[in-house]
Amino acid sequence: MKLKTKIQLFSSLFMLLLILLVNTSIYFLFYKISAENELSRLSNETNTIVETLQANPDVPRSQLLKAFVPENGIIRVIDQNGEELIPTITKSESYTQLAYEFIDHEKRTIEKDEQGHYIAVVMKPIIWENGEVATLQVANFLIALDEMMHTLFYVLVAASLIILIPTVIAGNLLSKFVIQPIQKLIETMKINIHDKNWQLIEVENESKDELYEMVTTFNELMRQLKESFKKQEQFVSDASHELKTPLSIIKSYAELLKRRGKANPELITESIDVIEQEAERMQLLVNQLLDLAKNKQAFPHEPIDLVPLVKKVHRIFADAYDRKIHLDIAEKSVLIKGNEKQIEQVVYILLSNAIKYSEKEIALYLYVKQQFAVLDVIDKGIGIPEEEQKRIFDRFYRIDKARSRQTGGTGLGLAIANEIVKHHGGTIEVVSEIGKGSTFTVNIPMLTNP
Numbered sequence: 343m344k345l346k347t348k349i350q351l352f353s354s355l356f357m358l359l360l361i362l363l364v365n366t367s368i369y370f371l372f373y374k375i376s377a378e379n380e381l382s383r384l385s386n387e388t389n390t391i392v393e394t395l396q397a398n399p400d401v402p403r404s405q406l407l408k409a410f411v412p413e414n415g416i417i418r419v420i421d422q423n424g425e426e427l428i429p430t431i432t433k434s435e436s437y438t439q440l441a442y443e444f445i446d447h448e449k450r451t452i453e454k455d456e457q458g459h460y461i462a463v464v465m466k467p468i469i470w471e472n473g474e475v476a477t478l479q480v481a482n483f484l485i486a487l488d489e490m491m492h493t494l495f496y497v498l499v500a501a502s503l504i505i506l507i508p509t510v511i512a513g514n515l516l517s518k519f520v521i522q523p524i525q526k527l528i529e530t531m532k533i534n535i536h537d538k539n540w541q542l543i544e545v546e547n548e549s550k551d552e553l554y555e556m557v558t559t560f561n562e563l564m565r566q567l568k569e570s571f572k573k574q575e576q577f578v579s580d581a582s583h584e585l586k587t588p589l590s591i592i593k594s595y596a597e598l599l600k601r602r603g604k605a606n607p608e609l610i611t612e613s614i615d616v617i618e619q620e621a622e623r624m625q626l627l628v629n630q631l632l633d634l635a636k637n638k639q640a641f642p643h644e645p646i647d648l649v650p651l652v653k654k655v656h657r658i659f660a661d662a663y664d665r666k667i668h669l670d671i672a673e674k675s676v677l678i679k680g681n682e683k684q685i686e687q688v689v690y691i692l693l694s695n696a697i698k699y700s701e702k703e704i705a706l707y708l709y710v711k712q713q714f715a716v717l718d719v720i721d722k723g724i725g726i727p728e729e730e731q732k733r734i735f736d737r738f739y740r741i742d743k744a745r746s747r748q749t750g751g752t753g754l755g756l757a758i759a760n761e762i763v764k765h766h767g768g769t770i771e772v773v774s775e776i777g778k779g780s781t782f783t784v785n786i787p788m789l790t791n792p
């Protein structure tokens with residue numbers, strides 16, 4: 343069943359139930375109050391009859407009773423055997439079918455005859471002429487109440503129908519109001535799936551309700567998907583472009599060797615060197631691409647102390663490069679939760695960049711600031727123009743492509759470092775000035791409960 347039909351059906355049924363409940367209550371309440379009034383009135387009348395009978399013992403009782411007979415009713419006197427002591431007193435023979443019996447206490451009831459008419463009946467014990475106890479039965483056929491109940495029934499049915507019509511219309515409007523944006527969403531999704539499109543939904547509903555939120559969330563999702571899809575496309579095209587360059591160099595040197603290698607032995611050494619260098623570059627690139635593609639969740643996180651980690655990387659670089667690398671560690675131990683190999687990789691990337699893009703002394707600082715482990719990698723090198731500082735963390739972004747290629751750069755190092763640090767809940771920032779140098783600062787939350 344469609345959502346629209348469900349809403350409509352549910353709201354109409356609910357309203358119908360409510361109307362039925364209210365109207366039935368009105369009907370029965372009205373009946374109860376009216377019948378009770380009639381009974382009270384008849385009971386008073388019966389009391390008056392009894393009092394009059396007592397006050398006038400000499401007047402023949404049937405004579406007296408005749409004076410009290412209700413317009414639409416009867417008066418009966420029943421002896422202890424359940425027989426009538428005098429013929430039923432009535433203005434219409436049709437009322438005499440009412441059943442009777444002897445009872446020795448007062449009784450007030452509303453009864454119904456075979457045709458469904460209401461009758462108010464009051465029975466009261468009296469002392470009859472012969473000194474015996476008898477039952478006085480006074481009954482009144484509630485013709486007016488009958489008619490009133492009929493009229494009320496039709497009025498309530500008509501009122502129910504009149505209320506139900508706007509309810510059905512309101513249900514229809516409500517379902518349309520709710521369904522329309524959902525239908526639009528489904529249609530747009532189908533178009534997007536079919537046409538590989540990123541179509542957005544026009545935001546019409548300004549009331550900032552859930553439907554508005556649904557549409558804006560969908561639009562935001564589409565924007566993010568589009569952006570990530572474009573990034574992926576860009577990444578694949580950049581990656582293949584980057585791989586193409588060393589491949590074509592290798593290919594051209596292989597062809598050169600084929601054509602002129604035999605006759606030219608120096609060419610062989612030169613070509614092999616270039617081929618080896620380009621193969622290494624390709625290997626580095628492929629490894630870095632794999633690093634980026636790896637599922638970061640797959641790396642287990644455990645407590646690590648940054649002090650020995652930074653010392654170790656510092657020693658490796660100090661031994662490998664002929665460069666002064668100043669190390670300053672303010673703490674005895676700096677604990678974070680993370681993956682040792684990945685954090686080492688971040689320090690490697692920052693230090694090798696500092697070495698690549700500077701010629702003077704490099705400094706490495708490790709300290710704690712407001713529950714964050716902070717690592718500063720400072721160089722006095724070429725610096726980074728302000729407008730480029732944000733973009734250097736993008737994949738394959740290199741400021742000076744020619745120079746970067748010379749230094750073996752792929753443009754992936756900072757992107758990898760950024761992803762790793764983000765995955766550790768931290769940030770990497772850069773402060774740099776052209777010609778003066780750069781400071782890369784890594785902030786990673788400290789381990790609070792080791």
Ligand code: ADP
Nearest residue numbers: 695696699734740741746751752753754755756
């Ligand atoms: P690459 O492999 O090219 O070094 P990165 O992602 O590590 O790639 O860096 C991106 C670019 O940012 C580099 O090409 C370089 O232009 C610039 N860069 C990175 N670190 C430094 C630095 N310490 N000093 C100056 N420029 C830097």
